[in-house]
Amino acid sequence: MIDMWKFTLRRIxxxxxxxxxxxxxxxxxxxMMPGDALTGMIDPNVSPERLEELREKLGWNDPWHIQYADxxxxxxxxxxxxxxxxxxxxxxxxxxxxxxxxxxxxxxxIFTYLIAIPLGILSGRYNDSLLDQTITGxxxxxxxxxxxxxxxxxxxxxxxxxxxxPTSGSVSPGSEPGTFAYVMSKINHLILPAIAMAxxxxxxxxxxxxxxxxxxxxKDFILTAxxxxxxxxxxxxxxxxxxxxxxxxxxxxxxxxxxxGGTIFVETIYNYPGMGLLFFESITLRDYSVVTAVVLLFGVxxxxxxxxxxIILSLVDPRIRIK
Amino acid sequence: xxxxEVEDLKxxxxxKGGIFGRTVGHVKAVxxxxxxxxxxxxxxxxxxxxxGKTTTGRAIIGLNKITSGKVMFDGRDITGMKSKSDVxxxxxMIFQDPYSSLNxxxxxxxxxxxxxxxxxxxxxxxxxxxxxxLMELVGLSPESILKYPHEFSGGQRQRIGIARAxxxxxxxxxxxxxxxxxxxxxxxxxxxxxxxxxxxxDLTYLFIGHDLGVIKHMCxxxxxxxxxxxxxxxxxxxxxxxxxxxxxxxxxxxxxxxxPKKRQEQTQFRQEVKAEYEQSYNDYFDDEGLAYQLxxxxxTHLVALPEKG
Amino acid sequence: xxxxxxxxxxxxxxxxxxxxxxxxxxxxxxDKLALISLIFLILITAFVYGVSFVLDQEEIVTVDLFSxxxxxxxxxxxxxDYGGRDIFGQLIIGTRNSLSIGILVTLMSGLIGIVFGxxxxxxxxxxxxxxxxxxxxxxxxxxxxxxxxFVAIVPKYSIWTFSLIMTAFLxxxxxxxxxxxxxxxxxxxxxxxxKTLGSSNIKIIFTQVLPNITxxxxxxxxxxxxxxxxxxxxxxxxxxxxxxSTPSLGTLLSYARNPQTxxxxxxxxxxxxxxxxxxxxxxxxxxxxxKRATDARQxxx
Numbered sequence: 001m002i003d004m005w006k007f008t009l010r011r012i013x014x015x016x017x018x019x020x021x022x023x024x025x026x027x028x029x030x031x032m033m034p035g036d037a038l039t040g041m042i043d044p045n046v047s048p049e050r051l052e053e054l055r056e057k058l059g060w061n062d063p064w065h066i067q068y069a070d071x072x073x074x075x076x077x078x079x080x081x082x083x084x085x086x087x088x089x090x091x092x093x094x095x096x097x098x099x100x101x102x103x104x105x106x107x108x109x110i111f112t113y114l115i116a117i118p119l120g121i122l123s124g125r126y127n128d129s130l131l132d133q134t135i136t137g138x139x140x141x142x143x144x145x146x147x148x149x150x151x152x153x154x155x156x157x158x159x160x161x162x163x164x165x166p167t168s169g170s171v172s173p174g175s176e177p178g179t180f181a182y183v184m185s186k187i188n189h190l191i192l193p194a195i196a197m198a199x200x201x202x203x204x205x206x207x208x209x210x211x212x213x214x215x216x217x218x219k220d221f222i223l224t225a226x227x228x229x230x231x232x233x234x235x236x237x238x239x240x241x242x243x244x245x246x247x248x249x250x251x252x253x254x255x256x257x258x259x260x261g262g263t264i265f266v267e268t269i270y271n272y273p274g275m276g277l278l279f280f281e282s283i284t285l286r287d288y289s290v291v292t293a294v295v296l297l298f299g300v301x302x303x304x305x306x307x308x309x310x311i312i313l314s315l316v317d318p319r320i321r322i323k
Numbered sequence: 324x325x326x327x328e329v330e331d332l333k334x335x336x337x338x339k340g341g342i343f344g345r346t347v348g349h350v351k352a353v354x355x356x357x358x359x360x361x362x363x364x365x366x367x368x369x370x371x372x373x374x375g376k377t378t379t380g381r382a383i384i385g386l387n388k389i390t391s392g393k394v395m396f397d398g399r400d401i402t403g404m405k406s407k408s409d410v411x412x413x414x415x416m417i418f419q420d421p422y423s424s425l426n427x428x429x430x431x432x433x434x435x436x437x438x439x440x441x442x443x444x445x446x447x448x449x450x451x452x453x454x455x456x457l458m459e460l461v462g463l464s465p466e467s468i469l470k471y472p473h474e475f476s477g478g479q480r481q482r483i484g485i486a487r488a489x490x491x492x493x494x495x496x497x498x499x500x501x502x503x504x505x506x507x508x509x510x511x512x513x514x515x516x517x518x519x520x521x522x523x524x525d526l527t528y529l530f531i532g533h534d535l536g537v538i539k540h541m542c543x544x545x546x547x548x549x550x551x552x553x554x555x556x557x558x559x560x561x562x563x564x565x566x567x568x569x570x571x572x573x574x575x576x577x578x579x580x581x582x583p584k585k586r587q588e589q590t591q592f593r594q595e596v597k598a599e600y601e602q603s604y605n606d607y608f609d610d611e612g613l614a615y616q617l618x619x620x621x622x623t624h625l626v627a628l629p630e631k632g
Numbered sequence: 633x634x635x636x637x638x639x640x641x642x643x644x645x646x647x648x649x650x651x652x653x654x655x656x657x658x659x660x661x662x663d664k665l666a667l668i669s670l671i672f673l674i675l676i677t678a679f680v681y682g683v684s685f686v687l688d689q690e691e692i693v694t695v696d697l698f699s700x701x702x703x704x705x706x707x708x709x710x711x712x713d714y715g716g717r718d719i720f721g722q723l724i725i726g727t728r729n730s731l732s733i734g735i736l737v738t739l740m741s742g743l744i745g746i747v748f749g750x751x752x753x754x755x756x757x758x759x760x761x762x763x764x765x766x767x768x769x770x771x772x773x774x775x776x777x778x779x780x781x782f783v784a785i786v787p788k789y790s791i792w793t794f795s796l797i798m799t800a801f802l803x804x805x806x807x808x809x810x811x812x813x814x815x816x817x818x819x820x821x822x823x824x825x826x827k828t829l830g831s832s833n834i835k836i837i838f839t840q841v842l843p844n845i846t847x848x849x850x851x852x853x854x855x856x857x858x859x860x861x862x863x864x865x866x867x868x869x870x871x872x873x874x875x876x877s878t879p880s881l882g883t884l885l886s887y888a889r890n891p892q893t894x895x896x897x898x899x900x901x902x903x904x905x906x907x908x909x910x911x912x913x914x915x916x917x918x919x920x921x922x923k924r925a926t927d928a929r930q931x932x933x
Binding site for chain 3: 022144146147148153156167283291299
Binding site for chain 3: 429
């Protein structure tokens with residue numbers, strides 16, 4: 001247990017420079033972006049001299065480390081600047097979108113595990129059967145299919161051709177927030193993008209689970225349990241699954257990195273107003289204060305996700321603590 | 324002055340631990356070893372796994388970092404020698420495992436020519452001739468220089484390793500258990516061959532091993548190591564006929580006898596030595612179970628015993 | 633046994649043993665699916681590079697307002713896009729561009745990854761520690777976003793700058809793999825032997841260790857190629873790959889972001905999707921077959 005705390009502490013200590021480096025990198029990117037916060041806010045009739053004065057006043061001519069410190073200071077207080085496009089604080093803008101992305105991610109994760117666990121178990125338990133071959137065929141295709149193509153095809157087939165699901169937005173226009181219909185409409189808008197992402201995301205987990213189960217099946221303690229007369233389902237439920245499912249839970253954090261990449265594609269394709277679409281829109285509109293904020297938030301989310309997974313994994317498999 | 328002189332050699336490996344991976348302790352693989360070796364002779368370094376014998380050999384040639392102590396070779400201090408010095412040419416090594424010590428992706432000519440390419444500027448043709456000569460010298464067909472190591476048997480591979488080691492005409496060869504990975508039937512062949520080239524090329528061997536039979540066959544002088552320290556040193560004669568340290572006695576008693584009639588007798592003898600070992604363990608080892616400082620018994624014979632008085 | 637026989641046969645002929653590559657090659661040819669994939673890849677590569685010598689990229693990407701959104705016909709085999717540009721021509725040029733960039737990025741990221749991984753693994757200790765922290769950091773970045781930001785703010789970008797930006801965030805996987813292999817290799821006696829024979833570290837890394845991990849490198853790079861083709865088309869799909877004047881397969885798919893095109897004009901985006909899928913599957917098949925071949929070799933050796 002002490003080992004466990006030591007590992008966690010060391011892992012957190014590694015994370016701090018990562019977050020600092022990330023913020024520096026994003027700060028540099030933000031500085032490289034053409035124009036600054038004033039470009040969008042100011043009346044074009046204002047004279048260049050006046051603009052220069054304003055810049056001076058806002059500290060834009062200070063040395064970079066002072067600007068960086070100011071910027072970080074703002075971030076810590078939740079000040080991400082102004083969106084020149086939407087004329088509102090970035091924080092407010094993100095607040096709306098982040099909720100949508102959160103629900104999309106939750107739905108994706110639920111579908112991922114809902115698909116992956118049964119498929120992985122069946123495939124591993126009855127390996128080399130026809131069922132296993134079908135599942136393996138699916139993972140084979142899923143590995144090679146880029147998410148955006150798959151999402152497009154799903155939208156085409158289920159959204160346009162069959163008309164089963166809405167093709168854009170996160171809720172039907174005109175629904176009253178708080179009503180049952182509103183919630184149902186929200187869910188209805190989530191399903192297709194979430195399933196599209198889950199069907200691709202699940203491939204790794206299915207394969208992992210399959211090979212893990214096939215490996216465990218051959219282990220001595222399983223053979224012993226069988227020899228002692230334990231029924232097949234008991235062997236699976238009590239021994240094999242307990243060994244194989246824990247690592248899967250641990251991969252949860254790493255999935256966040258995939259979700260981040262995925263949301264950009266899926267939200268763009270399904271026109272779903274979340275963080276990914278916000279990122280896409282604001283970079284197209286050159287609304288750079290929003291871009292900076294979104295990249296920073298996603299970066300921190302990925303770092304925290306990896307931290308979470310590393311810690312869970314170290315609980316599950318003590319070997320990785322000895323590094 | 325001796326040909327190779329090792330003075331109070333220490334090789335300690337740090338143990339990392341704690342949150343920041345600080346050094347929290349040391350493994351004392353070699354802990355104060357001294358010996359000297361005459362030109363043209365063979366010196367045997369004996370001990371069980373983990374006794375530090377291999378680390379000693381590797382430290383001399385520069386594969387392990389020396390913590391403290393001094394290594395003198397041919398009158399020069401080579402303690403911290405750089406990789407491409409001349410001394411490197413003069414000291415070579417034969418490795419224990421003839422499988423992993425030859426690069427599986429290289430043809431024999433590239434393996435044997437590697438030292439030549441580092442130290443001698445030869446033309447392609449000269450190099451080929453040299454490699455073929457070396458192959459002949461170690462008793463392998465000169466035509467097989469384009470083969471890969473996996474096409475040779477263990478004994479043949481060890482000969483390739485030897486050909487590579489003698490390519491630069493070294494003066495000292497450190498042989499780290501050169502036959503322990505080979506079939507018993509091949510061991511004698513390789514050992515006799517090593518003795519032949521010793522005479523032919525005027526080589527000095529530092530022979531590291533755990534098989535006392537082999538050591539007895541090969542060596543003029545022997546040092547026995549235990550947990551990084553010497554327990555006894557002497558001529559082969561002295562070690563085998565007059566072992567002083569209880570650890571040496573036990574090792575010598577453990578040599579199998581081929582004569583089946585003596586088997587019973589020997590088993591009984593071993594039991595006695597074992598009993599003596601257990602009884603007098605505290606007289607021969609200190610509180611930590613390590614050997615004491617060496618005390619002279621005769622001019623050539625040294626034993627680790629507590630200081631008298 | 634069979635391979636042994638082959639060996640001796642060949643020895644008689646050439647007096648030189650077959651190298652590792654020829655064995656892998658034989659295994660690859662034996663695998664039907666991989667062989668078909670390989671032939672498909674060779675044919676399509678030869679075709680798109682060959683035809684694009686004849687085809688004029690300028691002409692294909694020139695807007696023709698009299699033939700906007702035409703369905704497939706004899707004049708335009710796969711119809712035209714919103715600018716009246718021939719889809720089939722764009723498909724060929726797009727495949728060529730996608731392949732080129734995929735190969736370029738794979739080679740460049742491979743090179744960085746191999747050197748980085750070898751140095752970290754071979755030297756180990758503090759060097760390894762520092763390099764791995766750098767790698768960890770790169771690996772954790774939301775790289776897709778950062779690539780997009782780079783593409784958006786780099787004022788004038790070409791095939792080269794685009795590949796460099798992608799490369800900068802794609803070398804970590806192979807580096808990690810090579811590093812862990814190098815960590816194992818450097819403990820083997822052949823590396824120690826090279827040290828005692830007077831070879832320098834650089835020489836040992838590149839002439840002794842590297843040949844022992846080539847199969848791993850080839851397999852990984854092949855599999856990476858598939859991923860990189862997908863990634864490039866994804867970026868082009870979002871509009872952060874090449875400009876329309878240099879179409880890639882992703883550019884054709886990006887037209888499907890317009891719901892009308894997606895719903896009614898399948899000829900614009902379906903062929904490109906199928907082609908991307910086939911390319912990725914074929915490259916993967918070859919990669920997986922290579923992986924099996926090298927594994928089998930290890931088992932036998």
